[in-house]
Amino acid sequence: MIIGLTGSIASGKSTVAKMLEEMNFPIVDADQVARVVVEPGKQALQEIVEQFGEDILLEDGQLNRQKLGSIIFHDPSKRTVLNDIMHPAIRKEMLAQRDCWVEQGAEVVVMDIPLLFESKLQHFVEKILVVSVKEDTQLTRLMERNQLSEEDAKARISSQLPLSVKEDGADAVIYNNDSVEKTKEQLRYILKEWGIQ
Numbered sequence: 001m002i003i004g005l006t007g008s009i010a011s012g013k014s015t016v017a018k019m020l021e022e023m024n025f026p027i028v029d030a031d032q033v034a035r036v037v038v039e040p041g042k043q044a045l046q047e048i049v050e051q052f053g054e055d056i057l058l059e060d061g062q063l064n065r066q067k068l069g070s071i072i073f074h075d076p077s078k079r080t081v082l083n084d085i086m087h088p089a090i091r092k093e094m095l096a097q098r099d100c101w102v103e104q105g106a107e108v109v110v111m112d113i114p115l116l117f118e119s120k121l122q123h124f125v126e127k128i129l130v131v132s133v134k135e136d137t138q139l140t141r142l143m144e145r146n147q148l149s150e151e152d153a154k155a156r157i158s159s160q161l162p163l164s165v166k167e168d169g170a171d172a173v174i175y176n177n178d179s180v181e182k183t184k185e186q187l188r189y190i191l192k193e194w195g196i197q
């Protein structure tokens with residue numbers, strides 16, 4: 001079974017992915033793949049420099065993620081430019097990793113894809129698991145984790161579809177408002193319902 005793990009920014013996807021990893025399920029992580037496709041020497045990085053200028057690089061030639069983030073989370077048209085460069089490369093690598101795990105005999109593969117709904121990738125997976133969180137908790141956790149102002153955190157949250165829309169498209173929802181242990185209990189229950197573990 002291919003499980004698509006999604007949610008909104010700072011809703012708790014990585015927290016749930018870590019639990020699944022500890023249960024020994026293979027994870028294909030879109031955020032991690034997104035970092036690999038912009039390493040120095042990769043074509044996507046060259047295209048980003050062409051669109052955003054040399055200033056988007058750090059002195060050592062790596063992508064200045066903080067700077068690019070501050071541009072694209074405040075400007076939908078720039079975000080589209082970046083997505084058009086990166087998403088085809090990310091999708092290709094994620095599918096290759098998924099197929100590799102399946103060929104090796106994995107019965108369950110988890111694909112952690114923050115933008116599963118925004119990028120209409122529902123067909124990549126068989127079951128969709130959404131990690132949801134209340135708005136105020138999401139804002140506080142995001143501000144704390146990324147050391148962002150309220151304005152910057154809100155800009156990031158509103159660059160994605162509302163969680164209510166994602167919940168509507170889910171096969172199961174984890175409400176990550178309470179302790180991490182409570183979240184784990186919900187995960188175990190859902191896996192059991194799906195006949196896994």
Ligand SMILES: CC(C)(COP(=O)(O)OP(=O)(O)OC[C@H]1O[C@@H](n2cnc3c(N)ncnc32)[C@H](O)[C@@H]1O)[C@@H](O)C(=O)NCCC(=O)NCCS
Nearest residue numbers: 008009030031034065068069072083086090114115159160
């Ligand atoms: C803009 C970048 C450089 C900012 O890097 P930074 O290290 O600050 O954030 P990180 O990569 O850890 O992403 C954190 C979260 O931001 C959200 N996010 C990232 N990119 C986007 C986007 N294009 N649109 C909406 N939300 C996004 C996701 O929820 C993601 O989990 C980076 O997010 C990026 O390269 N984004 C484009 C690729 C992409 O769409 N990634 C999302 C998963 S496919």
Ligand SMILES: Nc1ncnc2c1ncn2[C@@H]1O[C@H](COP(=O)(O)OP(=O)(O)OP(=O)(O)O)[C@@H](O)[C@H]1O
Nearest residue numbers: 008009010011012013014015114141145178179180
């Ligand atoms: N149940 C919880 N209780 C307290 N803190 C939590 C809980 N779940 C997650 N957090 C914290 O909230 C922040 C966001 O969680 P996490 O990184 O798992 O979200 P995410 O959905 O993967 O985010 P992103 O889309 O940005 O990668 C982290 O700092 C994490 O430690």
